[in-house]
Amino acid sequence: MKNNIRILRGERSMTQAQLAAALEVSRQTINAIEKEKFDPSLPLAFKTARLFNLNIEEVFEYEQVK
Amino acid sequence: MKQTDSSANGWQASNIHNMRRVMLWTGACVISMAVATFGPKFLWEFNTVLTIMAVLANLALGSVMILANIRQVKGMDEMQQKIFLDASAVTLGVGLIAGCSYELLEDIRLIGFQPEISHLILLMCLTFAVSMIVGNRRFQ
Numbered sequence: 001m002k003n004n005i006r007i008l009r010g011e012r013s014m015t016q017a018q019l020a021a022a023l024e025v026s027r028q029t030i031n032a033i034e035k036e037k038f039d040p041s042l043p044l045a046f047k048t049a050r051l052f053n054l055n056i057e058e059v060f061e062y063e064q065v066k
Numbered sequence: 067m068k069q070t071d072s073s074a075n076g077w078q079a080s081n082i083h084n085m086r087r088v089m090l091w092t093g094a095c096v097i098s099m100a101v102a103t104f105g106p107k108f109l110w111e112f113n114t115v116l117t118i119m120a121v122l123a124n125l126a127l128g129s130v131m132i133l134a135n136i137r138q139v140k141g142m143d144e145m146q147q148k149i150f151l152d153a154s155a156v157t158l159g160v161g162l163i164a165g166c167s168y169e170l171l172e173d174i175r176l177i178g179f180q181p182e183i184s185h186l187i188l189l190m191c192l193t194f195a196v197s198m199i200v201g202n203r204r205f206q
């Protein structure tokens with residue numbers, strides 16, 4: 001699943017640690033999500049979108065596996 | 067960002083607190099196991115009542131350790147839980163397969179000594195540690 005978290009975080013001058021704190025996850029988890037190595041659960045995805053005041057589709061993009 | 071930082075501290079502090087509890091109860095469990103193992107011979111000359119009490123104390127502390135471990139896992143975030151779950155699954159599989167095969171080795175006389183449960187526990191600990199390292203590296 002693709003996402004714009006790194007860009008959105010950069011626009012708000014947030015560090016990975018600060019975003020991790022706001023979402024109550026570890027910094028490693030934020031890093032893995034940004035690198036698209038780990039797909040967050042639906043609640044965490046919604047929580048992330050709400051934090052940025054965006055819809056979930058504006059943060060995450062479903063990528064069909066071929 | 068002040069609120070965010072304090073929230074971070076809260077979540078991280080809770081994790082650290084849970085980890086410390088696991089370490090504390092694991093230590094207590096190991097000590098009680100040592101007392102139950104060596105106490106009968108070196109401390110109370112096989113007094114049955116004291117031996118039963120030592121074994122019960124070991125079981126009780128072991129149960130508390132399990133509860134502390136469950137609490138710690140529940141406090142982890144979802145990626146940490148996934149890594150832990152994967153490592154647990156690998157450890158369970160390796161423990162089951164290796165344990166059965168190890169027991170079989172003596173039955174079919176491929177080894178000349180009695181299989182020890184401590185060997186299996188050591189293998190499971192090493193498997194879990196390696197699985198956790200591999201799991202963490204996979205998401206880096």
